[in-house]
Amino acid sequence: MPEHxxxxxxxxxxxxxxxPMVDEITDFEVLEIALRExxxxxxxxxxxxxxxxxxxxxxxxxxxxxxxxxKAWLEPEFKQLAxxxxxxxxxxxxxxxxDPTGFGTPSDFAAFKILEDTPxxxxxxxxxxxSCYPRPILGNSPEWYRTPNYRRRIVRWPRQVLSEFxxxxxxxxxxxxxxxxxxxxxxxxxxxxxxxxxxTEDQLAxxxxxxCLIGVALPEPGVTSNVTPLVRPAVRPVEE
Amino acid sequence: MSGDPSEEFTVLDEIVGRGQTxxxxxxxxxxxxxxxxxxxxxxxLCDVLDRTCASDDELRxxxxxxxxxxxxxxxxxxxxxxxxxxxxVALAHSLLKRGVIDQAELRRRLxxxxxxxxx
Numbered sequence: 477m478p479e480h481x482x483x484x485x486x487x488x489x490x491x492x493x494x495x496p497m498v499d500e501i502t503d504f505e506v507l508e509i510a511l512r513e514x515x516x517x518x519x520x521x522x523x524x525x526x527x528x529x530x531x532x533x534x535x536x537x538x539x540x541x542x543x544x545x546x547k548a549w550l551e552p553e554f555k556q557l558a559x560x561x562x563x564x565x566x567x568x569x570x571x572x573x574x575d576p577t578g579f580g581t582p583s584d585f586a587a588f589k590i591l592e593d594t595p596x597x598x599x600x601x602x603x604x605x606x607s608c609y610p611r612p613i614l615g616n617s618p619e620w621y622r623t624p625n626y627r628r629r630i631v632r633w634p635r636q637v638l639s640e641f642x643x644x645x646x647x648x649x650x651x652x653x654x655x656x657x658x659x660x661x662x663x664x665x666x667x668x669x670x671x672x673x674x675x676t677e678d679q680l681a682x683x684x685x686x687x688c689l690i691g692v693a694l695p696e697p698g699v700t701s702n703v704t705p706l707v708r709p710a711v712r713p714v715e716e
Numbered sequence: 717m718s719g720d721p722s723e724e725f726t727v728l729d730e731i732v733g734r735g736q737t738x739x740x741x742x743x744x745x746x747x748x749x750x751x752x753x754x755x756x757x758x759x760x761l762c763d764v765l766d767r768t769c770a771s772d773d774e775l776r777x778x779x780x781x782x783x784x785x786x787x788x789x790x791x792x793x794x795x796x797x798x799x800x801x802x803x804x805v806a807l808a809h810s811l812l813k814r815g816v817i818d819q820a821e822l823r824r825r826l827x828x829x830x831x832x833x834x835x
Contacts, residue, residue, distance in 0.1 A: 495747075495748070496745050496746040496747050497745065497747060498741045498742065498744070498745045498747055498752075498753075499745065500741065500745075501830060501833045501834060502736035502741055502752075503731040503734055503736050503826075504731070504736060504737070504738075504752065504754065504801050504804055504805075505752070505753070505754045505833075506826050506829050506830050506833070507731060507804060507805070507808060507826065508754040508757055508758050508761070508804055509754075509829050510822060510825040510826050510829055511761065511804075511807060511808055511811060511817070512757070512761050513825060513829070514811075514816075514817045514821065514822065514825060515761070515765065515811070515816070515817075518816060518817070520764075520765060520768055520769065520816070521764045521765070521767075521768045525764050525768070526757075526760050526761060526764050527760070528760075529759070529760035529761075529763040529764045529767075530756050530757050530759065530760030530761075531760075532760070532763070534756045618756070619751075619753040619754070619755065619756050619757075620753060620754075620756070620757060622753055623753045623754075624833070625833050628833075629832075629833075708768070709768055709770075709771045709772065710768040710769050710772055710775070712772070712775070
């Protein structure tokens, strides 16, 4: 089985909707990555801890998408609807995909599909050519989603890029990179984590952060998008 | 003091000298976004350092020290840079000054990352 599946075989008409981007790697972008990587290697923090703080800096609160996944975890019938008719499921959590409130642009009026993770399959979304994103239900895309760094590399080296977000997947898990396009938007439905038995929909929605729905993180009890995370003290020198 | 603006790190001076700041790049490509895409990652970097280094007495790099040094450096040595480029370079300066990273390894890493991103 290939390392990942990458489908970008669509007639791409991004010129109609895409805004211009700086398609050049600057010294400052490289410097930010260099400082971060060196600090991680020296034990000051982990990639995951950095990712959580970055998400916090960008957070837009629990999204309707988080509510949708929490409901699907609790109600098998709704989960089936989410996987077969995501537009209808979105409507049940207050998002009319055909009339998104405030977030949408004409490019969002597209088919919407939810990708279910399993114990042996992990999904992550990208728009390799520009920045297509399921905005009606997830809000605006994060800054990094729009960088050439992410867009170019996730399709070729998904495990490496995911590890830069602090997400290390076991070898037995296939990584499938789903490429958005003019007509299709995607969102990931992660697996419900252990330690959440008996949780309410509200509790579950709290841990389904934006990054989990993109596929660069997994939901985890105690890690939410609206609480400043506590991290361990820096370890110097780094422990072997 | 650790924010001594007379301290020289040529690796940073070279980056400043090339002048790829966001206002310049955004104008070149017709981009309207007022801040560079790496800004929130830098926010995360500063926040996580403030948190993890707070209890490291030897390092002396808590939130207050970092911000004080940033203010000094942004007003002096890196005064020609806009925000957040000045915040980023000041952070690099503070980490180099403390010996958390050294110039040679930073140079190697910059080259390696650029090669990776351009691959």
